[in-house]
Amino acid sequence: MALNETHRVEVTSWVESAQTPGSDFPIQNLPFGVFRRTGRHEPPRVGVAIGDQIVDVAACVDEGLLSGVSLEAGERCRLPQLNDLMALGPEPTSALRRALGDLLRVDSAAYHDHPGIARRVLVPMYEAELRLPAVIGDYTDFYASIDHARNIGGMFRPNDPLLPNYKYVPIGYHGRASSIVPSDTHVRRPRGQIHDDPDEPPFTAPTKRLDYELELGIFIGTGNALGSPVPIIDADRHIFGCCLLNDWSARDIQSWEYQPLGPFLAKSFATTISPWIVTLDALEPFRAPAYVRPDGDPAPLPYLLWDVDQRRGGFDIRLDVYLRTAVMRQRRQDPIRISRGRFTSMYWTIAQLVTHHTSNGCNLRPGDLLGSGTISGPDPDSRGSLIERTSRGREPIRLPNGESRSFLEDGDEVIMRAFCERPGFARIGFGECSGMIVPAL
Amino acid sequence: MALNETHRVEVTSWVESAQTPGSDFPIQNLPFGVFRRTGRHEPPRVGVAIGDQIVDVAACVDEGLLSGVSLEAGERCRLPQLNDLMALGPEPTSALRRALGDLLRVDSAAYHDHPGIARRVLVPMYEAELRLPAVIGDYTDFYASIDHARNIGGMFRPNDPLLPNYKYVPIGYHGRASSIVPSDTHVRRPRGQIHDDPDEPPFTAPTKRLDYELELGIFIGTGNALGSPVPIIDADRHIFGCCLLNDWSARDIQSWEYQPLGPFLAKSFATTISPWIVTLDALEPFRAPAYVRPDGDPAPLPYLLWDVDQRRGGFDIRLDVYLRTAVMRQRRQDPIRISRGRFTSMYWTIAQLVTHHTSNGCNLRPGDLLGSGTISGPDPDSRGSLIERTSRGREPIRLPNGESRSFLEDGDEVIMRAFCERPGFARIGFGECSGMIVPAL
Numbered sequence: 001m002a003l004n005e006t007h008r009v010e011v012t013s014w015v016e017s018a019q020t021p022g023s024d025f026p027i028q029n030l031p032f033g034v035f036r037r038t039g040r041h042e043p044p045r046v047g048v049a050i051g052d053q054i055v056d057v058a059a060c061v062d063e064g065l066l067s068g069v070s071l072e073a074g075e076r077c078r079l080p081q082l083n084d085l086m087a088l089g090p091e092p093t094s095a096l097r098r099a100l101g102d103l104l105r106v107d108s109a110a111y112h113d114h115p116g117i118a119r120r121v122l123v124p125m126y127e128a129e130l131r132l133p134a135v136i137g138d139y140t141d142f143y144a145s146i147d148h149a150r151n152i153g154g155m156f157r158p159n160d161p162l163l164p165n166y167k168y169v170p171i172g173y174h175g176r177a178s179s180i181v182p183s184d185t186h187v188r189r190p191r192g193q194i195h196d197d198p199d200e201p202p203f204t205a206p207t208k209r210l211d212y213e214l215e216l217g218i219f220i221g222t223g224n225a226l227g228s229p230v231p232i233i234d235a236d237r238h239i240f241g242c243c244l245l246n247d248w249s250a251r252d253i254q255s256w257e258y259q260p261l262g263p264f265l266a267k268s269f270a271t272t273i274s275p276w277i278v279t280l281d282a283l284e285p286f287r288a289p290a291y292v293r294p295d296g297d298p299a300p301l302p303y304l305l306w307d308v309d310q311r312r313g314g315f316d317i318r319l320d321v322y323l324r325t326a327v328m329r330q331r332r333q334d335p336i337r338i339s340r341g342r343f344t345s346m347y348w349t350i351a352q353l354v355t356h357h358t359s360n361g362c363n364l365r366p367g368d369l370l371g372s373g374t375i376s377g378p379d380p381d382s383r384g385s386l387i388e389r390t391s392r393g394r395e396p397i398r399l400p401n402g403e404s405r406s407f408l409e410d411g412d413e414v415i416m417r418a419f420c421e422r423p424g425f426a427r428i429g430f431g432e433c434s435g436m437i438v439p440a441l
Numbered sequence: 442m443a444l445n446e447t448h449r450v451e452v453t454s455w456v457e458s459a460q461t462p463g464s465d466f467p468i469q470n471l472p473f474g475v476f477r478r479t480g481r482h483e484p485p486r487v488g489v490a491i492g493d494q495i496v497d498v499a500a501c502v503d504e505g506l507l508s509g510v511s512l513e514a515g516e517r518c519r520l521p522q523l524n525d526l527m528a529l530g531p532e533p534t535s536a537l538r539r540a541l542g543d544l545l546r547v548d549s550a551a552y553h554d555h556p557g558i559a560r561r562v563l564v565p566m567y568e569a570e571l572r573l574p575a576v577i578g579d580y581t582d583f584y585a586s587i588d589h590a591r592n593i594g595g596m597f598r599p600n601d602p603l604l605p606n607y608k609y610v611p612i613g614y615h616g617r618a619s620s621i622v623p624s625d626t627h628v629r630r631p632r633g634q635i636h637d638d639p640d641e642p643p644f645t646a647p648t649k650r651l652d653y654e655l656e657l658g659i660f661i662g663t664g665n666a667l668g669s670p671v672p673i674i675d676a677d678r679h680i681f682g683c684c685l686l687n688d689w690s691a692r693d694i695q696s697w698e699y700q701p702l703g704p705f706l707a708k709s710f711a712t713t714i715s716p717w718i719v720t721l722d723a724l725e726p727f728r729a730p731a732y733v734r735p736d737g738d739p740a741p742l743p744y745l746l747w748d749v750d751q752r753r754g755g756f757d758i759r760l761d762v763y764l765r766t767a768v769m770r771q772r773r774q775d776p777i778r779i780s781r782g783r784f785t786s787m788y789w790t791i792a793q794l795v796t797h798h799t800s801n802g803c804n805l806r807p808g809d810l811l812g813s814g815t816i817s818g819p820d821p822d823s824r825g826s827l828i829e830r831t832s833r834g835r836e837p838i839r840l841p842n843g844e845s846r847s848f849l850e851d852g853d854e855v856i857m858r859a860f861c862e863r864p865g866f867a868r869i870g871f872g873e874c875s876g877m878i879v880p881a882l
Contacts, residue, residue: 137578138619143702153701163700168643169634173702174615174709178579178804179667188668190801193610193742202609204744204800226620226711227629227882253801259604260594261584261614262703265801268615270667301634303645359645360631360694360706361882363619441668441802 006101007285009426013104014111015122017051024419024429025049027104030097031241031276031431034081035128044131046077046085048100049276049431053122055100060121065110066099082134082219082277086240086366089222093240094281130275132182133243134219134367139180139271140357141215141247141371142172146291146347148376151388156255167297170304170348170356175247175371176268182275183433189410189440190269192253206440207250209393210408213374214321214341214384214416217245217273218350219367226363232306235351238364241277242350244319244416244433245371248272251387251407273369274416274433282428286420288314290349303359304352313349317430318342319375319418321384325403326411335415338397341384345377410439447542448726450867454545455552456563458492465860465870466490468545471538472682472717472872473523476569485572487518487526489541490717490872494563496541501562506551507540523575523660523718527681527807530663534681535722571716573623574684575660575808580621580712581798582656582688582812583613587732587788589817592829597696608738611745611789611797616688616812617709623716624874630851630881631710633694647881648691650834651849654815655762655782655825655857658686658714659791660808667804673747676792679805682718683791685760685857685874686812689713692828692848714810715857715874723869727861729755731790744800745793754790758871759783760816760859762825766844767852776856779838782825786818851880 005011006028012019013027025031027050035054036044047054057077060066066074073092076084085093103110111117143149146166153161165171181187189210195202221240224230230238247267254266290313299305306313319342322335348356353370374384383389386407390396393406408414413436419429446452447469453460454468466472468491476495477485488495498518501507507515514533517525526534544551552558584590587607594602606612622628630651636643662681665671671679688708695707731754740746747754760783763776789797794811815825824830827848831837834847849855854877860870 138617156701165634165636165643165697165700168636169698171698171702172705174617174705176579176615176803177618178806178809179802181667188802191670192801193606195606195609201739202606202742204742226622229632229882250801256606257610257612258701259606260597260699260703261612262701264613264615265797265803268803269801298642301643301645356706360633360691360710361620361629362617362706362709365619368619441670 003284007425009424012106013050014106014108015051015053015104017053020051023051024431025051026426026428027101028426029278029282029428030100031278031282032082032133033276034131034133035123036131037123037127038129044080046079046082047123050104052125054125054128056121056123060103063114063117063120065103065114065117069096069099081367083367086134086219086221090237093221097279097281130182132180133275133277136177136180136367136369137365139175139177139369140172141175141373142170142353143373144170144346144348144353145373145376147345147378148374148384148388151376151383155387155392168301170353172357173262175271179268180271180273183272183435185272185435186438187248187270187272187435188438190250191440192250192265193256194252195256196252202256207252208407209251210437211249211251211386212321212408212414213247213249214319215245215247215374216317216343216372217243218353218370218372219243219277220364221366223365224358224363227361229361230355230358232304232309232351232355235354236280238354239280239350241279242283243277244274244418244430246272246414246416246433246435247371247374272433272435274431276431278428278430283315283420285422285425286316287312288316288344290314291347300352304355309349309351313351314344316344317418317420319416322415322417323405324413324415325399325409327403328401333401335413336400339381339383339389341375341377341382343375346372346375408437410437412437444725448866450865453547454491455547455549456492456494456545458494461492464492465872466492467867467869468542469867470719470723470869471541472719472723473574474717475522475572475574476564477572478564478568479570485521487520487523488564491545493566495566495569497562497564501544504555504558504561506544506555510537510540522808524808527575527660527662531678534662538720538722571623573621574716574718577618577621577808577810578806580616580618580810581613582616582814583611583794584814585611585787585789585794586814586817588786588819589815589825589829592817592824596828596833609742611794613798614703616712620709621712621714624713626713626876627879628689628711628713628876629879631691632881633691633706634697635693636697637693643697648693649848650692651878652690652692652827653762653849653855654688654690655760656686656688656815657758657784657813658684659794659811659813660684660718661805662807664806665799665804668802670802671796671799673745673750673792673796676795677721679795680721680791682720683724684718685715685859685871687713687855687857687874687876688812688815713874713876715872717872719869719871724756724861726863726866727757728753729757729785731755732788741793745796750790750792754792755785757785758859758861760857763856763858764846765854765856766840766850768844769842774842776854777841780822780824780830782816782818782823784816787813787816849878851878853878
């Protein structure tokens with residue numbers, strides 16, 4: 001979609017909390033998710049976030065409040081996952097989101113013509129349980145931050161931090177779909193094989209080097225048929241939207257197991273995502289040029305290169321990681337921010353990830369999830385994992401309350417947040433991607 | 442289950458083709474699959490193979506022919522995938538298979554009491570389309586053959602063929618579930634980045650080094666909850682059964698992309714499986730000791746070590762790879778066998794794979810698929826991929842008709858077969874896992 005009037009900061013909603021300063025969910029955002037009212041025997045269904053409320057989309061359909069929405073799109077919002085809506089492709093979803101925007105505007109005729117409508121279509125977030133937004137058939141994790149690749153590569157291969165393929169291949173690997181959990185799910189510290197003394201055999205123990213990785217999650221909308229690559233000019237049409245993703249990692253398990261086939265049990269114990277999917281429509285004002293490659297870097301190969309993508313395939317998203325320890329929670333201290341990254345530092349655009357993924361004919365399906373890879377920038381403060389922030393644990397982070405952290409301890413809560421800002425446009429946010437570590441069995 | 446009278450070769454069926462010498466599907470096998478009658482508007486449903494027929498399990502339920510089967514198990518055979526039956530665990534499935542065996546025996550009272558029953562419950566295989574037997578939530582590919590790991594490792598890392606973790610860690614990685622296809626699906630030659638001249642940049646082209654990998658597929662039955670490892674003594678109870686698996690691989694794409702996170706597009710374009718799942722019950726007579734580690738090899742770590750698994754966690758399965766080129770097809774020549782492997786050569790048992798996979802708390806779900814990794818033995822004839830058979834293409838295979846192959850060419854058909862034999866017991870087979878290469882787009 002192009003930028004239009006609905007993106008402007010002046011547009012407001014009759015849902016008053018949408019105008020709360022700092023709200024992640026003004027009327028310009030309207031991210032999709034799946035919710036269930038707590039304490040009721042109702043199946044989960046599709047919702048859209050606004051302020052501190054969830055719009056029950058199926059209820060809006062039942063009240064006849066959405067104009068210009070296909071019957072098909074409306075009906076699919078009764079389902080307990082977004083996959084079927086996602087499969088319809090960008091136009092029906094955009095039309096649905098536009099209709100919801102029209103309904104929620106302060107000057108909405110439908111709102112004023114239907115007294116009591118707020119009570120019938122809104123569910124307060126505190127009364128709802130948020131679910132995984134989609135059945136995730138396959139989850140792929142990329143490695144699109146060159147600073148992260150350099151930082152991590154330097155630890156595992158000091159002489160060879162950035163491999164020769166990095167600037168040509170958007171490196172990725174298959175992740176585990178079954179252990180993806182929604183924000184606020186506790187994460188149990190995994191046990192695994194650890195080999196920390198080269199002269200001794202490995203042993204099994206709870207990981208001592210538990211880490212997070214700050215990533216953007218990219219949900220696929222329409223899929224592609226097996227054998228039919230998605231050209232770069234069509235890639236955006238296959239993206240439904242984005243969320244936050246924490247690729248929890250056990251670094252000691254990882255360093256012992258990862259050769260030659262890549263990370264496995266070091267990451268498959270849990271991956272947390274935020275429950276709201278921010279659409280590309282909502283992100284439109286925050287598009288940015290693709291990473292500007294320094295002189296000497298090769299251009300992307302032709303199948304990954306499109307001038308429009310180079311000009312506006314990036315997204316200016318700020319991403320923060322907060323930590324709250326058990327001690328801080330006990331003392332009722334707020335989480336403190338330990339890093340801030342920026343998605344414009346990524347070497348590859350999300351369109352390039354989709355096109356590369358399908359370039360061999362691999363089929364993506366609606367609801368499939370891509371992780372961007374850890375979002376790290378050039379500054380120490382912008383490193384998106386503890387192993388990078390603490391130089392492999394050698395330089396622990398000092399917390400204001402006197403505690404310090406090399407890696408995560410039991411009771412630590414990692415909270416990721418992200419937002420986009422631009423003068424003249426409403427600030428939009430991603431909500432929280434949060435998880436607390438519970439002790440190993 | 443223990444060995445019992447039903448495994449003996451003397452037991453025969455009123456389905457005459459079950460007694461055809463060399464049939465993969467005598468009454469002692471009874472593997473599960475999902476089929477649909479061709480040319481009818483019926484949804485797919487669960488079937489069991491016998492001789493050249495498929496038993497329509499739901500039809501048997503409707504006719505009241507199955508005794509000792511739970512209503513739940515029977516009803517789940519009306520579904521278009523086995524996941525729900527798998528979720529019930531080993532006892533209901535064993536009872537169902539036993540009841541089918543009773544019905545199909547030549548001395549079955551039910552058969553003799555119900556004239557015309559064959560017509561109502563059997564579907565000839567040639568009238569049916571076989572589907573993927575389950576919705577595969579996650580697919581994990583292991584690397585359990587030490588000979589394969591040595592052969593491949595020696596090509597990619599001549600000085601370091603077997604990495605130090607191999608004898609401790611059942612190495613595995615996440616594979617792509619969306620591109621798993623049933624036997625007989627054509628496989629399109631993938632395109633990808635190839636970097637065959639170190640002094641030049643990579644380019645994109647159809648792979649020139651297309652290969653197969655002979656593997657056993659292991660379907661998970663009951664799953665485990667996230668955070669709850671499966672102890673080795675319970676691992677078999679989570680295995681529904683086995684099929685054949687061809688892990689198609691593009692070696693040129695693989696060697697350029699696989700560092701540092703493992704194979705990705707080199708394998709995600711297609712994975713073929715045979716449609717019939719041979720149960721552990723049927724494989725019972727062919728159990729064998731686990732791999733006998735030579736002196737100097739470490740014992741498995743305690744979580745992977747159980748004396749019963751060491752004594753009988755192996756399976757004596759012979760696995761053959763056949764090739765038919767376009768020229769052979771044109772001349773109506775039979776496929777020729779190019780390798781024969783044996784599953785007893787695997788360094789890790791399938792129970793060890795399950796236990797290792799879940800040792801960090803990773804959850805397996807009913808219908809998840811594990812690949813064993815390429816099954817190669819110590820002899821050149823037992824190498825389960827062309828790259829091994831031809832020493833990386835340097836020693837092409839000479840075919841009897843004068844053709845030769847370093848890697849697969851368009852029109853080549855790769856056919857995998859497997860069987861178990863033991864005196865006093867009926868030979869059982871796995872059916873075919875077959876796929877033909879079609880040209881790149």
